[in-house]
Amino acid sequence: MAAIHKLSARQIETLPSGKHGDGGGLWLNVRDGGSRQWVLRVTVHGRRREMGLGGYPALSLKKAREVATHWRTMAKAGVDPVKAREKERRDALRNLHQFADVARDAFEARKAELKDEGNAGRWMSPLERHIIPKIGKVPVSEIDQIDIRDALKPIWHEKADTARKAMNRIGIVLKHAAALGLDVDLQACEKAKALLGKTRHVAKHVPAMPWQEVPAFYEDLSDGTVTHLALRLLILTGVRSQPLRLLTLDQLDGDTWTIPAENMKGAKGKTSDFRVPLSTEAQRVIEQALPHSRNNLLFSGSRGRSPISDMTLSQYMARASLEARPHGFRTSLRTWIAECTDAPHEIAEMTLAHATGNSVSRAYQRSDLLEQRRALLERWASHVTGLSGQLVKLHG
Structure with missing residues (x-):
């Protein structure tokens, strides 16, 4: 040599x-x-x-x-x-991707799976408020359980639900980074959970109005405004507020309202629409609301170009000094079914669009039990309007 x-x-x-x-x-x-x-x-x-x-x-x-x-x-x-050094440089550049950039790329990749393509901002919100300000500029390949623990520690017990969502999003971002070829620790979130311990937070349910008090509240919704009529139909049908706010005239066909699959909770993976039987009282409310309809929306906002806001309904009840909230009427209905009817569990749950049974039994259950649910909601309408308080016998 x-x-x-x-x-x-x-x-x-x-x-x-x-x-x-x-x-x-x-x-x-x-x-x-x-x-x-x-x-x-x-x-x-x-x-x-x-x-x-x-x-x-x-x-x-x-x-x-x-x-x-x-x-x-x-x-x-x-x-x-020469080639080996070029590869090292490429890998180094790849691993310089900041957490914030990868998080936004992960969000863009998942927009199609989210409600309204994530335009409400709920997917990114936990990250933008609690995570990105702290580790957003850190290369994603350098993030470990200590970084995640320190970012979530201030809200881990005080805002447990938000912290849980933020942890979930971090895990998705790390998996997205791995799919991009970045060198990340996919176990970092689980390690961070071990460091943070179990949350002390106790989940709070949406406040619901006792079913015995619903008729009096329903009677007060009598001025024929969009807000009053929307709340009345919400009570009568037991649906969630989103499908109600997005209700368009073409979804209505006589005594049946068909909610598109994409408007249902957990729309991802759902391929079938959900039919809601309309009681005689519900049809009367819809007739009263028709003059207010704009741009095919039954319940439109003040300018007529967009649906009525979810906050409009909640704020109305808050201004009335009520603890209950609109979503709680689903609980009112379900409790009334349990205490005042002998409706089978399957019909009761399907009335609220809840899945019942395992995947195998659901595969064989092709009926949506529409007529049984129609009878049940007709009885509920009788209770709500003060026409009947008697025990309902319903066999399915």
Whole structure:
């Protein structure tokens, strides 16, 4: 092997323009302007390769020899050092992706799965409020359980539901990063949970109005406004507020309202619409609401271009000094069914669009029990309007 370490640190300072070999393929290229650049020449698979290592004095003689030794060893193993370095640079650049950037890319990839394509901002909200301000600029490949723990610790017990959602989103972002080819710790969230411990937060249910008090409240909704009529139909049908607010005239067909699958809770993966039987009272409410309809929406906002806001219904009840909220009328209905009827469990749950049984039994249950539910909701309407308080016998 040719002699190596031919140059000295003192000699380098006075070398004239030209190429000066240190041995083993390491050269110092001195340009006319005085700048000095280290270059390594190696042979791989019979092909000569030349690569710049860096400038002197930023890269000292000692360091240049160490770098040269590393790449010569790679070349002897049959690895092209030029391609290997390019790959290292690409990997380094990839791993510089910041958490915030990957989070937004993950959100864009999942928009089609979210309600209204995530335009409400609920998917990103836990990250933007509690995570991105703290670790948004950290390369995603460097994020570990300590970072996640420190970011979530202030809200882990005080805002447990938000913290749970944020942890879920972080896990999705890390999986998205891994799919991009980034080197991330996919177990970081589980490790962070172990460090944070169990939450002390007790989940609170949406306040519901006792079913005995619903008739009096229903009677007060008598001024014929969009808000009053929307609340009346919400009570009578037991649906969630979103499908009610998005109710369009083409969804109505006589005594049946067909809710599109995409408007139902957990719309992802749902392919079938949900039929809601309309009681005689519900049909009367719809007739009263028709003059207010705008742009095919039965319950439109004040300007007529968008649906009535969910907050409109909630704020109405809050201004009335009621603890109960619109969503709670589903509980009112379900409790009335349990206490005042002998409706089978399956009919009761299907009335509220709840899934029943396991996946196998649901696959064989093709009926939506529409007529049985129609009878049940007709009885509920009688109770709500004060016409009947007697025990309902319903066999399914």
